[in-house]
Amino acid sequence: MTTHDITLTVNGTDHDLEVESRTLLVYALREELGYTGTNVGCESSLCGACTVLLDGDAVKSCTTLAVQADGATVETVEGLGGRDDFHPIQTGFQEEHGLQCGYCTPGMMLTSVDLLEENSNPSDEEVREAIEGNLCRCTGYQNIVNAVQNAADQMAATDGGEDVDLTREYPTGDGDDGGEGA
Numbered sequence: 001m002t003t004h005d006i007t008l009t010v011n012g013t014d015h016d017l018e019v020e021s022r023t024l025l026v027y028a029l030r031e032e033l034g035y036t037g038t039n040v041g042c043e044s045s046l047c048g049a050c051t052v053l054l055d056g057d058a059v060k061s062c063t064t065l066a067v068q069a070d071g072a073t074v075e076t077v078e079g080l081g082g083r084d085d086f087h088p089i090q091t092g093f094q095e096e097h098g099l100q101c102g103y104c105t106p107g108m109m110l111t112s113v114d115l116l117e118e119n120s121n122p123s124d125e126e127v128r129e130a131i132e133g134n135l136c137r138c139t140g141y142q143n144i145v146n147a148v149q150n151a152a153d154q155m156a157a158t159d160g161g162e163d164v165d166l167t168r169e170y171p172t173g174d175g176d177d178g179g180e181g182a
């Protein structure tokens with residue numbers, strides 16, 4: 001069994017660990033380092049439950065080898081914010097009821113953070129395109145889109161943006177796309 005010594009900076013904390021060549025990043029995070037907010041669903045890059053930010057980009061950690069991440073920075077859902085200092089995306093999901101069981105939520109939020117860092121004012125269609133690799137079996141997606149738009153509005157307000165409407169009415173998910181895709 002070949003092992004490798006690697007370093008990961010997770011949510012700002014440096015970790016040295018020894019992993020096998022075959023160890024997937026999601027298992028290094030969950031089982032070696034205890035970041036269990038990163039979920040495992042399909043293990044085949046389809047559902048997005050395992051999404052983390054790797055050097056700032058959203059990746060599926062179930063199909064990324066831990067050794068590929070050697071020296072990288074990783075952000076997991078635990079790094080977004082705590083109970084008293086929510087990241088805007090967490091507030092957005094809370095205020096717009098963007099989750100039900102919550103299994104997809106860590107991956108949804110990190111994919112959305114990646115989107116908002118690249119595009120601070122996405123259209124609903126752009127949000128749907130961004131999250132198309134993240135599946136949710138509960139919400140029907142409309143409330144997730146609303147949550148991302150809510151976060152975009154908060155971030156624009158914080159940045160002193162103009163034309164911000166924090167009282168915006170978001171459409172409800174009633175009778176929307178039936179959960180078959182974003």
Ligand code: FES
Pocket residue numbers: 039040041042043044045046047048049050051060061062063
């Ligand atoms: S568990 Fe990684 S994409 Fe489904």
Ligand code: FES
Pocket residue numbers: 098099100101102103104105135136137138139
């Ligand atoms: S909230 Fe249940 S899978 Fe998305």
